[in-house]
Amino acid sequence: MDFTFTDDERAFQDAISRFLMTEAAPEALREIWETDAGRSPDLRNKMAEQGLTALSIPEEAGGLGMGDVVWSLMTQELGYYGIPDSLADTAYVSAGLIAALPETVADRSGWLEQIAEGSIRIAVGHPINPLVADAHLADFSLLNHEGEIHAVPRSLIDVEHNASIDSSRRLCRVMWEPSSATRIADAETGAPIWEEALNRGALSVAGQLLGLAQRMLDLSVDYVAQRKQFGKPIGSFQAVKHHLADVASKIEFAKPVLYRAGYSLQHGDADAALHISQAHIACAEAAHLAARHGIQVHGAMGYTWEVDLQMFMKRTWALESSWGDRAFHKARISAAIFADDAPLGPGQTFGRS
C-alpha cells in the first residue's frame, strides 16, 4: 500500500508546470482566443517537444508508456494553465481509445506514432457530449454511429460552430455520413471502448477542474493579500479568509479521489466507473466553489473582462458538465452504492476484500 507518486512523476509534473507557466501565460491565451482557429500550432508543437503528447503512447510506438495515474497530475496542469481542449482529447482520450482498438485496425499503430510525435489532432465525438470539441481542426474525428466507432477525416465532415461562454472552447456540431470505409470497430467491439473513453474523458475533465480550482484559489489569495480596504488587506478579514479556507479544503480532499480514480482506470478495477464519477463530482465541486468564492473576494474586479479570473471561471462552468454532467455522475454513484452488493463500510475503500 503506497498512495504516493514517485519523485520522477512529481519532477515531470514540475517540469510541465514550469514550461506552461512561461509558454501559456494568460496574455498568450487571450491572443489565441482572438484567432479564428482558436488554437496555436506553435504552442502545440512545444507541448509535443515536452513529451506531453507522447505520455500515454506505448514505448514501442515511440511514446513514454505512462498511464492514467500520471495523467491525473498532467490534467491538473492543463487546467491550471487553461490549455484548450484538443491536447487532452488527442493525447489522452484518443490515445487510450486507439490503443484499445483491435490490432486488425490497419492505422492503429501509425496513429499512435503520430500522436506521440505531436503531428496529429484527433477529436472525439462521444454521445455523452452534445457537441464535438475541436472537430474543425482535427485531422480526423472518432465518431459514434449506433455504437460503432468511425474514424472520419476532416474532408468528410461538415461542422457548424457553436460559441461557448469559455472563449477557449471550439465546439462543433458534426455532420457526416457513416460508411464501411470510415468504420474501424463494430458496435460489439466498440461498446467497452466507448465506455472506457467516457471514463477517460471524465477523468481528464476532473483533473482539469481541480487544476482550475487551484488556479482560481491562487489568483484570489494574491488579490486579497494586496487589495486594501479599511486600511488593511481584505485577506486579513475572517469572512474573506474562511471563503478561501473552504476552497482549499475542497481541493485537498478532491486530490486523493482523483488519484485513486486514475489508479482504478489504469488497473482495470471493477469499480473504476464509480471512482471516476466520484472524482468528477469532487473536482467539479472544488472548482465551482473556487469560482463562486473567487469572484466574491475579487469584488467588482472579478466581474470584469480584464481580470484573469474570468478565464478560469468560465472554463470551470463549461467543463463541469462536460464528459457527463453532475446528474449523470450522480446516477452512476447512486446505482453503485445502493446496489445489494455495494462495497460499503470500513476496509472496502480499496476493493472488495
Added chain:
Amino acid sequence: MDLNYTPRQQAFRQEVRAWLKDNLPAQKLASYDTREGFEQHREWERKLFDARLSMVMWPEELGGRGCDLTEWLIFEEEYYAADAPMRVNQNGQLLLGPTLMEFGTEAQKKRFLPRMAASDDMWAQAWSEPNAGSDMAAISSKAIRDGDHYIINGQKTWSTRAIYADWAFGLFRSDADSKRHHGLSFLMVPLDAEGVTIRPIKALNGKDAFAEIFFDNVRVPVENRIGEEGSGWHVAMATAGFERGLLLRSPARFQQPVRKLIELYKANQASADRDPSIRDAVMEVWAGAEAYALSAYQSVGRLARGEKIGAESSINKIIWSELDLKIHETAMRILGARGELLASAPQNEDDHGWLEGFLFAQAGPIYAGANEIQRNIIAERMLGLPKA
C-alpha cells in the same frame, strides 16, 4: 503508487477480525459517560491490552505491536466494522501518549505509558478555562514552584469524563508574571490529590460527560512536569500535529455509520424518497467518508516518505466534524417523527443510537479547536493570508 495491501497487512487484518469476533462483549456496554459504563469500558480496554491490541502503534515493550500507520488504519477499519466499544481512554492514549514519548523522561515513560495502554490509569484533559477557550494562551491557572513541588491554583473546564478519571494533564502558568504562551508548564495531576474538586457538567445528553476541575493549593511533584519549566506551550503544540489529529478520528469511525445510514435509508426508502434531497444527502456523506479515507491513506504514504504535513490537520478537523454532523442529520431526517424518541421509549426503533450520535455530532465543530479557528489556521498557515 500501489493500492494493494501486502500479504502481511492482509494477515494482520484477518488476525484483528478473528480476535474481535471471538472477544467482543456479548452485550452492548453502557454509555461511558456513566460510572457503570466507564468501568465496563475500562475492563474492555484491559482485554484489548492483554491481546496487545490496545495501542497497536506503540512499541512492544510498552504493550503494543510496533505497527506502522497503514496497519493502524487497518486495525481501525476492523475495529469499527465490528461495532466494537468506543475507546474510553483516547485522551490519554492518543493525546498525552505521543507527548510523553517525544518529551517525557525515561522514568516518566516507564511509569505512565504501560498503565495508560492498559487503562489502569484513565486520563482527562485540563486545557480550557472559563476565560481560555479558543484563546488557549489566555490560561490563568497557576502552578508556582515550591521546592520540589508545584502548587496549583485555578480552574479548568470542559474536561471530558473527568469525574471518572484518575489523572489529568494540561497547561498551567508556572511564571506568575508571564503573558500569553510564555511561562506555561505542562503538568500531570492525580485527580485524587488533596485540594482537587471535580464538579460534573451535565451535557446535552443529560449525562455527566464533562466536568470542571478546581485546584486549591494542590501540590504536584516536579517530576510530573513534561518538558522544561516554562516550555509547556511548545510541548503542547509540537505534538498537536497532523498525526495526532488523524489518530483521534480515523476514517473508519465515519465509514461505519455511513454504511448503516445506507441500510437505514434502504429500509425506509418509500418514506425517505418523499424528499429526494435525502437520497442526495446519503450519497454526499458516502462520498465524504470515502474521501476522508482516501486522504488518510495518502497522508500516511506521504508521512512514510518523510514528508511533513502541517495545516492540513486543520482541514481534517473541519471535514470529519462537518461530515459527522451531516451523517446524523440525514439519519434524523430519515427517522422523521420517530427520531426524537429516547432509547428507553417503547416505540423507539432506532437500534443504532442515531439520536445519541446526533447530539454528540453537535459538539464536533466546537471541540478540539473550533472550526472557525481551524479556518483561520488554514488561511494563515497554508494560504499565507495576513493575521487580523
